[in-house]
Amino acid sequence: MSRDIDRELDPGFDLFAGIDRLRDELNAVILAHYYQEADIQDVADFVGDSLALSQQAAATDAVVIVFAGVHFMAETAKILSPEKLVLLPDLEAGCSLADGCPPDEFAEFLAHYPGHKVVSYINCSAATKAMSDVICTSSNALKIVESFPEDQPIVFAPDRYLGAYVAKQTGRELVLWPGSCEVHETFSERKLVELKVQHPGAVVTAHPECPDQLLQHADHIGSTSAMLAFARSTPEGEIIVVTEPGILHQMQKENPDKMLIPVPGEEESCNCNECPYMKLNTLEKLYLCMRNRAPEVTVSAELREKALAPIDLMLALSGAAR
Numbered sequence: 001m002s003r004d005i006d007r008e009l010d011p012g013f014d015l016f017a018g019i020d021r022l023r024d025e026l027n028a029v030i031l032a033h034y035y036q037e038a039d040i041q042d043v044a045d046f047v048g049d050s051l052a053l054s055q056q057a058a059a060t061d062a063v064v065i066v067f068a069g070v071h072f073m074a075e076t077a078k079i080l081s082p083e084k085l086v087l088l089p090d091l092e093a094g095c096s097l098a099d100g101c102p103p104d105e106f107a108e109f110l111a112h113y114p115g116h117k118v119v120s121y122i123n124c125s126a127a128t129k130a131m132s133d134v135i136c137t138s139s140n141a142l143k144i145v146e147s148f149p150e151d152q153p154i155v156f157a158p159d160r161y162l163g164a165y166v167a168k169q170t171g172r173e174l175v176l177w178p179g180s181c182e183v184h185e186t187f188s189e190r191k192l193v194e195l196k197v198q199h200p201g202a203v204v205t206a207h208p209e210c211p212d213q214l215l216q217h218a219d220h221i222g223s224t225s226a227m228l229a230f231a232r233s234t235p236e237g238e239i240i241v242v243t244e245p246g247i248l249h250q251m252q253k254e255n256p257d258k259m260l261i262p263v264p265g266e267e268e269s270c271n272c273n274e275c276p277y278m279k280l281n282t283l284e285k286l287y288l289c290m291r292n293r294a295p296e297v298t299v300s301a302e303l304r305e306k307a308l309a310p311i312d313l314m315l316a317l318s319g320a321a322r
């Protein structure tokens with residue numbers, strides 16, 4: 001069906017103008033994660049990390065949210081704004097973290113840890129959120145875990161690398177669900193070391209979804225927005241960037257005189273440092289989802305109520321308004 005729709009578009013069709021027209025007609029706000037392709041970032045009303053986008057989604061007066069990101073992000077936007085129509089350019093845009101933590105298996109896992117509080121990274125499904133006490137993002141994970149008394153046993157899901165990083169930084173023992181981001185665990189440590197040798201003056205910024213052996217080479221570790229802030233503030237002219245390379249678009253715009261160096265995956269020929277789910281979205285699909293008011297992301301009222309409480313608690317603990 002989508003191919004039939006694709007054929008309706010003339011090759012010379014001005015997607016930027018079409019998206020602008022529909023943005024007005026629908027009273028829509030377009031949100032883009034930093035891992036989206038450059039054109040999508042440029043057409044968006046807001047570009048941000050998971051926490052900022054979920055807050056912006058909630059704060060906007062728009063009638064329609066077009067979420068250029070992945071499914072769990074659009075679902076979060078729907079949970080925060082149930083009255084709004086939430087559109088995702090490609091319904092297949094999933095996430096290895098969210099999809100690697102099926103709710104039934106997670107429920108079985110949790111049954112082994114009575115008395116534990118459940119802290120779940122926002123990169124999980126609404127059903128997993130509904131089983132959690134509080135949600136966190138990579139910007140606020142340390143703060144959220146530290147909000148519990150030191151002797152409170154905690155399960156951290158679904159990212160074992162982010163969980164291990166939080167455990168190391170906070171000195172807490174965390175029970176980790178064994179999930180991972182297939183992109184951040186693919187970066188090559190060997191190539192990172194080679195790049196450091198080739199660029200001895202460069203500083204390294206890395207996302208905490210990376211395994212510890214990569215993080216050990218980093219001068220700075222943080223969420224995508226923290227990585228951007230670091231790139232702006234460092235006096236060094238060369239920055240090695242260990243996250244999905246979509247972020248380089250904003251980083252280069254903000255730092256036109258700095259040299260940004262992405263880290264590849266182990267395989268020479270692959271694009272495996274790119275998130276295959278994020279990159280399913282295209283400018284054309286963005287236009288088409290607005291024109292067709294579909295695909296829509298929905299969450300049942302019952303699930304919404306259960307998933308909202310731990311998100312609200314995160315927003316309260318991170319000092320953010322809903």
Ligand code: 13P
Nearest residue numbers: 049050051137138223224
């Ligand atoms: P942040 O933008 O919150 O750092 O998350 C990174 C990521 O992998 C999103 O899927």
Ligand code: SF4
Nearest residue numbers: 095096181182183275
């Ligand atoms: Fe999920 Fe990793 Fe892609 Fe982020 S980069 S959406 S965590 S698979």
